[in-house]
Amino acid sequence: MAEAGERAEWVKRPAAAIEGTNCTLGDYQSLYARSVEDTDAFWAGQAERLDWFAQPTKIANWSFDPVAIKWFEDGALNICHNAVDRHVDAGHGDRLALIFESDAPDGGVRRITYAELQAEIIRMANTLKAMGVAKGDRVTIYMPMVPEGAYAMLACARIGAIHSVIFGGFSPEAIAGRVEDCESDWIVTADEGLRGGKHIPLKANVDAALEKVTVKAVLVLRHTGGDVSMTEGRDHWYHELSADGPAECPCEPMNAEDPLFILYTSGSTGKPKGVLHTTGGYAVWTETTFRYIFDYREGEVFWCTADIGWVTGHSYIVYGPLLNGATAVMFEGVPTYPDHDRFWAICEKHKVNIFYTAPTAIRALMREGDSHVLKHDLSALRLLGSVGEPINPEAWRWYHETVGKGERPVIDTWWQTETGGCMITTLPGAHDMKPGSAGRPFFGVCPQLVDNEGEVLDGATSGNLCITRSWPGQARTVYGDHERFVQTYFSTYKGKYFTGDGCRRDEDGYYWITGRVDDVINVSGHRMGTAEVESALVLHPEVSEAAVVGYPHDIKGQGIYCYVTLNAGVEESEELTAELRAHVRKEIGPIATPDHLHFTPALPKTRSGKIMRRILRKIAENEFGSLGDTSTLADPGVVSALIDGRRNR
Numbered sequence: 001m002a003e004a005g006e007r008a009e010w011v012k013r014p015a016a017a018i019e020g021t022n023c024t025l026g027d028y029q030s031l032y033a034r035s036v037e038d039t040d041a042f043w044a045g046q047a048e049r050l051d052w053f054a055q056p057t058k059i060a061n062w063s064f065d066p067v068a069i070k071w072f073e074d075g076a077l078n079i080c081h082n083a084v085d086r087h088v089d090a091g092h093g094d095r096l097a098l099i100f101e102s103d104a105p106d107g108g109v110r111r112i113t114y115a116e117l118q119a120e121i122i123r124m125a126n127t128l129k130a131m132g133v134a135k136g137d138r139v140t141i142y143m144p145m146v147p148e149g150a151y152a153m154l155a156c157a158r159i160g161a162i163h164s165v166i167f168g169g170f171s172p173e174a175i176a177g178r179v180e181d182c183e184s185d186w187i188v189t190a191d192e193g194l195r196g197g198k199h200i201p202l203k204a205n206v207d208a209a210l211e212k213v214t215v216k217a218v219l220v221l222r223h224t225g226g227d228v229s230m231t232e233g234r235d236h237w238y239h240e241l242s243a244d245g246p247a248e249c250p251c252e253p254m255n256a257e258d259p260l261f262i263l264y265t266s267g268s269t270g271k272p273k274g275v276l277h278t279t280g281g282y283a284v285w286t287e288t289t290f291r292y293i294f295d296y297r298e299g300e301v302f303w304c305t306a307d308i309g310w311v312t313g314h315s316y317i318v319y320g321p322l323l324n325g326a327t328a329v330m331f332e333g334v335p336t337y338p339d340h341d342r343f344w345a346i347c348e349k350h351k352v353n354i355f356y357t358a359p360t361a362i363r364a365l366m367r368e369g370d371s372h373v374l375k376h377d378l379s380a381l382r383l384l385g386s387v388g389e390p391i392n393p394e395a396w397r398w399y400h401e402t403v404g405k406g407e408r409p410v411i412d413t414w415w416q417t418e419t420g421g422c423m424i425t426t427l428p429g430a431h432d433m434k435p436g437s438a439g440r441p442f443f444g445v446c447p448q449l450v451d452n453e454g455e456v457l458d459g460a461t462s463g464n465l466c467i468t469r470s471w472p473g474q475a476r477t478v479y480g481d482h483e484r485f486v487q488t489y490f491s492t493y494k495g496k497y498f499t500g501d502g503c504r505r506d507e508d509g510y511y512w513i514t515g516r517v518d519d520v521i522n523v524s525g526h527r528m529g530t531a532e533v534e535s536a537l538v539l540h541p542e543v544s545e546a547a548v549v550g551y552p553h554d555i556k557g558q559g560i561y562c563y564v565t566l567n568a569g570v571e572e573s574e575e576l577t578a579e580l581r582a583h584v585r586k587e588i589g590p591i592a593t594p595d596h597l598h599f600t601p602a603l604p605k606t607r608s609g610k611i612m613r614r615i616l617r618k619i620a621e622n623e624f625g626s627l628g629d630t631s632t633l634a635d636p637g638v639v640s641a642l643i644d645g646r647r648n649r
């Protein structure tokens with residue numbers, strides 16, 4: 001807690017965070033200065049912790065105008081070797097790499113050592129090879145949260161294939177779109193997933209997707225034993241195909257700039273983009289951020305509650321922890337099953353030292369009261385992390401005080417799919433914290449705030465968050481569409497990477513992310529393009545037009561508010577509301593389910609026909625007094641009708 005005489009917003013970093021830390025305040029200051037003043041030497045030094053087949057001599061080589069980004073370009077390495085084999089070779093084969101906790105508390109725990117992990121990856125890699133997968137091929141992974149999902153990612157990396165993981169909550173339509181976009185010929189999946197006791201029909205979803213696109217082969221893990229149909233010649237059971245593979249599979253030497261993975265993410269316009277990360281820079285970035293930000297110490301148990309289908313799972317369940325030789329918990333289920341104490345029960349059971357989750361989960365669990373936390377022994381916890389959306393100070397304090405007994409630092413890490421790893425955060429041993437502020441830039445990160453015209457704003461101020469210099473973990477392109485990459489991130493403010501986030505910098509140089517300033521919304525920490533939900537809605541035969549905005553939601557952070565205009569003669573009804581919700585779930589997936597449907601005969605438009613989203617946002621937020629200038633509207637009467645409609649709900 002803040003001490004008397006201090007500004008109330010500060011929370012001092014506890015002594016326990018400073019003792020034995022990898023990075024004190026003095027270290028941070030000198031390392032940060034070096035990272036921006038002597039960039040090449042700094043990153044060459046960080047890269048030395050990895051094994052390289054060819055040591056890089058060219059370190060940073062990038063330009064934001066024109067956009068071309070390379071790091072370690074003459075280096076060669078394999079990230080799977082670095083994440084797994086390197087530790088086995090160093091005599092740490094018996095160390096635990098993964099602790100798998102299944103959906104049901106009595107569903108069994110699997111403890112996988114680094115040596116076992118190596119053997120499992122080799123088995124998976126040889127199976128992929130036997131299916132015809134070669135270096136550079138795209139492999140789609142649509143898996144539950146089970147160790148085999150991580151094996152599949154690392155097996156791809158081992159043989160030089162590019163993985164494209166799709167979150168298990170996405171629909172067949174979403175799978176088909178992503179498979180088609182990156183021309184992936186292979187899918188790795190499971191019969192079913194399990195979440196909160198519910199069976200998720202993964203294989204059936206893949207089958208439905210494959211009515212729209214074709215692939216050469218599907219590899220199926222038997223997980224729940226649920227009934228699935230197997231198409232002869234196309235579908236293969238993993239346990240059968242992997243039965244008598246060789247016990248060896250060399251790690252393919254990859255150039256640092258060879259692609260490692262594609263991950264689809266939403267933007268303001270169009271279909272999700274396949275953000276591409278390459279091997280060397282991503283390896284160095286995830287290794288370094290994990291080491292310093294989570295202040296990782298040998299032997300500790302780290303748990304990131306994300307799903308491997310999101311970037312957080314890629315970087316901080318799989319690559320970051322394993323590159324550091326850490327022990328990572330992987331949890332199949334949800335925080336509320338079988339009860340609201342599940343997270344804390346797992347922390348106690350596996351003596352978790354470092355815990356990393358999302359504000360939406362914290363808010364949901366906070367609402368259930370302290371008793372769920374207090375009944376568990378959380379004394380092993382040393383560090384708490386937050387990611388995915390702004391954390392409100394109230395949730396921050398509950399996390400720090402109730403979960404962390406007021407003694408564990410909370411690190412609020414701001415980053416994005418495109419940044420590969422954490423960018424702005426306090427470091428536990430180096431910085432005092434301010435609840436609600438992400439904190440300070442990590443090594444090599446140069447944030448800048450600009451106004452809407454691109455003028456640079458100095459000092460304590462608010463603006464649009466840009467990053468002015470490249471960092472090793474930066475995405476290199478959008479798969480197959482470099483122009484879209486340039487347009488999306490580097491054209492709003494020429495020569496700068498624009499994050500899409502609004503941000504305030506205070507007088508202490510701390511950054512406060514205020515949320516997206518584009519047409520992207522953040523629902524329970526999941527990024528969603530309003531345009532995607534709109535296109536799903538207008539696919540319905542009764543819908544003529546739709547506009548989607550975010551609005552404040554107690555638990556989810558933002559909810560999905562849909563304005564819908566029906567075709568002439570179609571009446572709104574409860575059945576239609578339910579049908580439209582189901583329709584969006586089917587098109588995108590359950591995470592996109594509309595929270596609010598607002599039927600309206602018309603949408604507010606300018607005379608040139610542009611929908612005025614600013615007004616729609618304000619109405620959804622119940623802020624009728626601050627609608628701003630409505631004089632450019634073609635029909636101002638639309639607005640009063642919308643306000644009446646909102647009030648009546």
Ligand code: WTA
Nearest residue numbers: 387388389390412413414415416417513527
């Ligand atoms: C938001 C997730 C505030 C932000 C790693 C960003 C945050 C988007 C934070 C990226 C945070 C992420 N504080 N906002 N600590 N972390 N965001 O690509 O709007 O799924 O642009 O990456 O989440 O979401 P993405």
